[in-house]
Amino acid sequence: MWSVTGALTVAVPPTAAACRPKPFLVSSSFPKQTKKLHLSPPPLLLTSHFSSSFKSAATSVEQQSDKKGESTKYHFLVANAKFMLDEEEHFQEQLFERLRYYGEREIEQDFWLVIEPKFLDNFPKITQRLRRPAVALVSTNGPWITFMKLRLDRVLYDSFEATSLDEALASNPTTLEFDKPKNWVAPYPKYEPGWWDTFLHKVTQESVV
Amino acid sequence: MAAEMALVKPISKFTSPKLSNPSKYLSGRRFSTVIRMSATSSPPPPATATSKSKKGTKKEIQESLLTPRFYTTDFEEMEQLFNTEINKNLNEAEFVALLQEFKTDYNQTHFVRNKEFKEAADKLQGPLRQIFVEFLERSCTAEFSGFLLYKELGRRLKKTNPVVAEIFSLMSRDEARHAGFLNKGLSDFNLALDLGFLTKARKYTFFKPKFIFYATYLSEKIGYWRYITIYRHLKANPEFQCYPIFKYFENWCQDENRHGDFFSALMKAQPQFLNDWQAKLWSRFFCLSVYVTMYLNDCQRTDFYEGIGLNTKEFDMHVIIETNRTTARIFPAVLDVENPEFKRKLDRMVVSYEKLLAIGQTDDPSFVKTLKRIPLVASLASEILAAYLMPPVESGSVDFAEFEPNLVY
Numbered sequence: 001m002w003s004v005t006g007a008l009t010v011a012v013p014p015t016a017a018a019c020r021p022k023p024f025l026v027s028s029s030f031p032k033q034t035k036k037l038h039l040s041p042p043p044l045l046l047t048s049h050f051s052s053s054f055k056s057a058a059t060s061v062e063q064q065s066d067k068k069g070e071s072t073k074y075h076f077l078v079a080n081a082k083f084m085l086d087e088e089e090h091f092q093e094q095l096f097e098r099l100r101y102y103g104e105r106e107i108e109q110d111f112w113l114v115i116e117p118k119f120l121d122n123f124p125k126i127t128q129r130l131r132r133p134a135v136a137l138v139s140t141n142g143p144w145i146t147f148m149k150l151r152l153d154r155v156l157y158d159s160f161e162a163t164s165l166d167e168a169l170a171s172n173p174t175t176l177e178f179d180k181p182k183n184w185v186a187p188y189p190k191y192e193p194g195w196w197d198t199f200l201h202k203v204t205q206e207s208v209v
Numbered sequence: 210m211a212a213e214m215a216l217v218k219p220i221s222k223f224t225s226p227k228l229s230n231p232s233k234y235l236s237g238r239r240f241s242t243v244i245r246m247s248a249t250s251s252p253p254p255p256a257t258a259t260s261k262s263k264k265g266t267k268k269e270i271q272e273s274l275l276t277p278r279f280y281t282t283d284f285e286e287m288e289q290l291f292n293t294e295i296n297k298n299l300n301e302a303e304f305v306a307l308l309q310e311f312k313t314d315y316n317q318t319h320f321v322r323n324k325e326f327k328e329a330a331d332k333l334q335g336p337l338r339q340i341f342v343e344f345l346e347r348s349c350t351a352e353f354s355g356f357l358l359y360k361e362l363g364r365r366l367k368k369t370n371p372v373v374a375e376i377f378s379l380m381s382r383d384e385a386r387h388a389g390f391l392n393k394g395l396s397d398f399n400l401a402l403d404l405g406f407l408t409k410a411r412k413y414t415f416f417k418p419k420f421i422f423y424a425t426y427l428s429e430k431i432g433y434w435r436y437i438t439i440y441r442h443l444k445a446n447p448e449f450q451c452y453p454i455f456k457y458f459e460n461w462c463q464d465e466n467r468h469g470d471f472f473s474a475l476m477k478a479q480p481q482f483l484n485d486w487q488a489k490l491w492s493r494f495f496c497l498s499v500y501v502t503m504y505l506n507d508c509q510r511t512d513f514y515e516g517i518g519l520n521t522k523e524f525d526m527h528v529i530i531e532t533n534r535t536t537a538r539i540f541p542a543v544l545d546v547e548n549p550e551f552k553r554k555l556d557r558m559v560v561s562y563e564k565l566l567a568i569g570q571t572d573d574p575s576f577v578k579t580l581k582r583i584p585l586v587a588s589l590a591s592e593i594l595a596a597y598l599m600p601p602v603e604s605g606s607v608d609f610a611e612f613e614p615n616l617v618y
Binding site for chain 1: 302303305306307309310313315318433437438441442444445459460463466470473474477519520523524526527530538539606607608616617618
């Protein structure tokens, strides 16, 4: 995991420019196939209402493939960028841990960070309580977002449907710069700004054309 | 599970006098006599027999106020609390989400040793060797104590709440892994904790479920902050990387953090443990117990922290402040640990505690020792009480907190 972070900080100078999504970066590994993850068969002893929640979780994962025209449900948590990317350092560790795990199991990524997401326009009740710039954690895995809500706590939750990833994860260009903490007493340096680039959605070639 | 809650014991006995069946679990004997190795709290003796022989010399358990403890609880009350028939308001979504997260098992293949361990152990000589052994022992004991408690809860809750039960079982899987890994580390020093014996011989401290929640939540979260701080410090200062186990801490402590989240969900499922003035008093009490225990413990072991390049008190204050910030996401009140007065109080406690320990090591007759201890115990107690009474910080999960409507995210 540290090698990932390390490589990132070398490749990406910690400037504000690095925080923007890179529209021309083409990802070759974009949705091809979806593997069912972590939901090995539901536990035998689940009571009836628990098992129904489980089924819906499994369904939301299965829906992940980018079939044209079919809409997928995206769950998100949102808060101001400072909280999400600068203050909650364990959040960085969790995302890299999950990415490492997906890599080990060859699972297609189903979670992203979105800086100033366009979908927020549809959630006035959220935006009126939100400091900007805002950052959202978006995933097709509903239960995981529920877990992340439990962890982060100071975030707002909602969900929406979208027909493509590009649509779901569209964002407004924003510059992120965080003030250095006034009183940094930890016996280690802060995580380098820009770590979040790894988790931003890279727009697919098709939609760039 | 970390060890930082030992101080709680005598006081909890005081507050729940009726509940005194600590040895209910696993037919534990109340008064243990010998054990292969001790998990001592007093400063490590300069050189003992433990590091010499393969089998180790059997020593008396040197339990003291700050020794890592084993915990047991009222399993019937636990069954009631999480019975979905009785308690219809349980937030199943959170538990289902947690179950998925634990089943994911991020660290299934993480705890694999390599030859670096033995080489590093052989290089550790002199006083530092003994300090490392003690660190491994204490950590192993603490993890193992988590294993026992979670395993039993997993077994007992199977019928009334299979989801919660399975999460407990998966957490005991993590704890067993951690304990086993630490114990293998000890084998490089030609030592081993006899965990089977430990299970039977150690005293069990009884906590009502409510207190198990507060205590284990804090224990897991402070464990996370300790491990990640050591990891990140050594990452930045590799010249102090004298033992390979620290390289495993980054992934390892994510387990601790998740365990804490689970207790957070358990408490949210039982809002009566979070939403009244008593809950606030207990929250502050447990925070204080855990922080003070860690601070006093670590200040007796500065050699260990300095050995890996840390300033013990600064390390502890960082861990306390971060743990307190994390805890403020769930406990209805926390301590104002960022007030410099809090640290000054901790430092004065260390002074009294060190004098107390010093009296124990003199050759004075026991009544003289007792007399000498009285003023020190009094000053320690009054300092603890004063810290407890410092104006607290209102806190809590946004799902409950009164301040939530005014919160800007």
